[in-house]
Amino acid sequence: MSMPRVQPLQPPYAAEVQAAFERVMPPGMPPLKLFRSMAHNPRVLQRMIAGGLLDRGSIELRQRELLILRATALCGAEYEWGVHVAGFAGKAGFSPQQIADTCNTPIDPALWSPAEQALLALADGLHEQAQVDDELWLRLEQHFSTEQLIECLLLVGFYHAVSFVVNGLRVEYEAHAPRFPT
Template identity: 50%
Template structure:
């Protein structure tokens, strides 16, 4: 049971409009319904502006998000993203499993993908990138893409804190961490 009761329908008109814009017809996630109990928390969360497309492609974006969530033990958000985006991002079952397991050390990644995953791992472990890690990112990505990757790591680390602190159960039908 979540530690803060989520909003239940019917939602206020402005909240419903936010849910509609983000969820594109699907029911709102428990995370969103819980954050929306606080107008300020919901507004600040949405102001992170990382819930939309950015300069990274969908595959790269999902690799960063999935690895960040896996490292933080955030099965809730990892499962939401894998269920919603893995197929569209053309992630194979082996690659999905590697976001939880071997990470950047898995043999399935391109050099560019390995650099992204290694950056997520470094940021998780040290909240910093070495010169070599930054150079590896820049060898494959422009400045806007590098900044986006860093921001995604931080944003989804924050999401992991929220999900873990509120003890949110997995969404129905969402993927679960591999055994």
């Protein structure tokens, strides 16, 4: 990876930036390099954090993280993929094979439930065509409510945007986060 285009801010942080970090980071954990890089524009940082959908939503943690891992992998956003593997893959109950498979095209359907296969297809379809075909929508409706599907659509789109920022800024990898499988 090339050198970061924007160096992450170092403490002490402006009060509004510190408040934003405290809203998104667990107590005692330093802010991620992505957040410290985006802190050069506090308004955008605050808006991104507010729209992140990492709260308890209408879908399960595992489903949310599956969409995030797939979307970031498809976008080549190794930084964001690794941060989510480090922070959430264990809590979501993913096996090492499943984590690696989020980077594979095509995926191994034997590793995933029918609902998870539909979510992976959703991320793929949105990434490739920016839409969902009727057949896939019917598959998704077998497993998810309208409320959940709206959240899924927004999650994939949001993490495409995060991927663009991570890749555009060339955010330096976090030491605790894994890299894409080789």
